[in-house]
Amino acid sequence: MSSDLSSSDLSSFDLSLLGWTGARAAELPSGTVPARVARVDRGSAEVIAADGQHHARYAAHIRRSAAADPVALPCVGDWVALAALPEGRYELDAVLSRTTAFVRGGVSRDSRGGLSGDGQGQVLAANVDVVFVAEPSMHSTDFADLGRIERLVALAWESGGTPVVLITKSDLFEDGLDDLLADVRAAAPGVDVHAVSSLLGDGVELVRGYLDGSRTAVVLGPSGAGKSTLVNALAGGEAMETQQVRAADGRGRHTTVHRELIPLPGGGLVIDTPGIRRVGLYEMHQGVDLVFSDIEELAAQCRFHDCGHESEPGCAVLEALDSGTLPERRLQSWRKLQREAAWMAARTDARLRAEQRDKWKIIHKEMRRAGRNRP
Ligand SMILES: Nc1nc2c(ncn2[C@@H]2O[C@H](COP(=O)(O)OP(=O)(O)OP(=O)(O)O)[C@@H](O)[C@H]2O)c(=O)[nH]1
Numbered sequence: 108m109s110s111d112l113s114s115s116d117l118s119s120f121d122l123s124l125l126g127w128t129g130a131r132a133a134e135l136p137s138g139t140v141p142a143r144v145a146r147v148d149r150g151s152a153e154v155i156a157a158d159g160q161h162h163a164r165y166a167a168h169i170r171r172s173a174a175a176d177p178v179a180l181p182c183v184g185d186w187v188a189l190a191a192l193p194e195g196r197y198e199l200d201a202v203l204s205r206t207t208a209f210v211r212g213g214v215s216r217d218s219r220g221g222l223s224g225d226g227q228g229q230v231l232a233a234n235v236d237v238v239f240v241a242e243p244s245m246h247s248t249d250f251a252d253l254g255r256i257e258r259l260v261a262l263a264w265e266s267g268g269t270p271v272v273l274i275t276k277s278d279l280f281e282d283g284l285d286d287l288l289a290d291v292r293a294a295a296p297g298v299d300v301h302a303v304s305s306l307l308g309d310g311v312e313l314v315r316g317y318l319d320g321s322r323t324a325v326v327l328g329p330s331g332a333g334k335s336t337l338v339n340a341l342a343g344g345e346a347m348e349t350q351q352v353r354a355a356d357g358r359g360r361h362t363t364v365h366r367e368l369i370p371l372p373g374g375g376l377v378i379d380t381p382g383i384r385r386v387g388l389y390e391m392h393q394g395v396d397l398v399f400s401d402i403e404e405l406a407a408q409c410r411f412h413d414c415g416h417e418s419e420p421g422c423a424v425l426e427a428l429d430s431g432t433l434p435e436r437r438l439q440s441w442r443k444l445q446r447e448a449a450w451m452a453a454r455t456d457a458r459l460r461a462e463q464r465d466k467w468k469i470i471h472k473e474m475r476r477a478g479r480n481r482p
């Protein structure tokens with residue numbers, strides 16, 4: 108069995124190197140084998156199974172469920188059940204439970220951590236263990252943007268993965284890097300923060316350590332943050348090549364496909380999709396609460412339960428602001444992301460309401476028609 112996933116020999120994979128754990132086996136329908144989605148297209152996916160990479164069409168029941176709720180669609184990083192069809196073809200028969208998910212649109216997490224959609228949500232990537240938030244120490248003439256870090260860390264928490272902040276291009280910073288790191292740590296309580304220079308190789312091994320145990324990561328961050336350079340450094344310059352793989356298509360022909368789930372030669376995997384790169388607004392209520400856990404704790408100590416932290420007496424948040432323990436910038440950032448999260452929630456509700464209205468219109472029409480046809 109090949110232990111080097113970057114090799115062009117795709118005849119076999121050790122699934123544990125792709126992150127497979129036996130715990131998922133119980134979910135496999137009988138007669139199917141597990142595979143991990145490396146890329147999705149319309150109605151089919153490129154998947155990696157123990158015997159190599161395959162092109163798999165979605166089973167009819169998956170297409171039906173997806174029509175009702177796109178959350179049911181397979182996405183990059185999903186573990187799926189593969190059923191063998193005649194003539195060496197494969198069908199994607201089931202999507203196994205997601206441990207984490209990056210979702211866009213009206214999808215929310217229920218109390219058990221499962222996803223429930225309003226029929227509009229889209230899952231961009233699944234089963235991501237580690238979410239690297241890359242923020243350059245210097246961006247043209249600007250310093251690292253703490254507000255952007257807070258936003259992306261909130262999205263990371265919301266996905267269910269573990270955020271790790273990477274201050275990239277640390278070589279551009281001569282003095283004051285320690286002060287910057289201290290500010291970043293205060294902006295992301297409870298989150299590991301590291302300085303990285305892919306150029307010099309500083310911190311790259313540290314980053315790799317988070318992928319031990321064949322864990323899966325994504326790298327979020329603004330354009331020019333050095334995400335691709337970091338992935339290439341992790342892959343020892345092989346990432347671009349490892350994305351181009353030859354796979355057997357439905358008719359047994361070999362085609363070159365662009366893989367978005369990238370196994371790294373040193374172990375672990377990185378997911379790189381256009382959707383994840385354009386990461387923008389998601390539902391992020393719980394995520395916002397987690398990034399601002401220090402403010403949430405203060406707010407719990409305010410004299411009034413419904414304190415707005417504007418001018419109320421006994422407000423612990425304003426006290427912290429006055430004493431200088433809470434930076435004004437961070438309070439503003441909290442308010443902004445809370446407004447944004449509320450706006451997203453309201454938008455989703457409006458869409459839900461519109462859908463309900465449409466449903467009722469149809470039901471009323473049916474009822475009228477039924478009434479007319481009654482003998
Ligand atoms: N000085 C310095 N420059 C770096 C470092 N890492 C990347 N760069 C440079 O920063 C520029 C942007 O790097 P990319 O890796 O393309 O950035 P990206 O985040 O992938 O950008 P997008 O693809 O637009 O999302 C390139 O010119 C890199 O050479 C670093 O550690 N130090």
Ligand SMILES: [Zn+2]
Nearest residue numbers: 409414416422
């Ligand atoms: Zn208050």
